[in-house]
């Protein structure tokens with residue numbers, strides 16, 4: 001039975017592990033554990049930065065994402081961005097992300113302040129794009145531009 005819940009500080013080490021795995025799997029990037037540990041802990045220390053949600057089965061965290069609030073003046077409400085999404089390979093295609101996504105969607109539906117969900121995805125990540133479309137998200141509105149140091 002998969003349970004979806006907000007993460008606690010005691011989950012930080014596992015979340016760090018999952019982020020390191022994700023960077024290696026998706027970009028063959030070896031993240032610096034100390035920096036990621038401070039980065040993950042920084043979310044718990046300053047809740048306005050976001051909230052981690054986890055999917056857990058038999059005391060093991062199988063999936064994680066962070067929901068980050070962004071204020072919309074046009075809509076006078078808050079959009080939640082989904083970041084740092086990762087489900088461990090052996091738990092994929094079992095509905096783990098679907099359960100996490102529907103849980104967050106329900107929070108938005110029930111909150112007068114929250115107005116929607118957004119995320120961005122690497123153009124090459126066709127699997128994730130298929131997943132988001134199957135769950136009813138669309139990419140009709142925006143292109144993403146960036147400048148990175």
Ligand SMILES: CC(C)(COP(=O)(O)OP(=O)(O)OC[C@H]1O[C@@H](n2cnc3c(N)ncnc32)[C@H](O)[C@@H]1OP(=O)(O)O)[C@@H](O)C(=O)NCCC(=O)NCCS
Pocket residue numbers: 022026085086087088091092093094095096097098099120121122125127128130131132134135
């Ligand atoms: C993308 C990811 C989070 C999906 O998680 P998941 O738990 O396997 O997804 P689910 O099992 O909840 O699947 C949700 C839907 O997508 C479909 N789906 C999942 N993986 C799929 C795949 N590889 N190909 C086609 N459809 C797929 C499922 O069948 C399901 O559809 P349904 O509701 O019609 O049955 C997971 O593959 C992952 O962690 N990938 C690596 C990290 C990553 O890409 N993160 C996103 C960065 S933007």
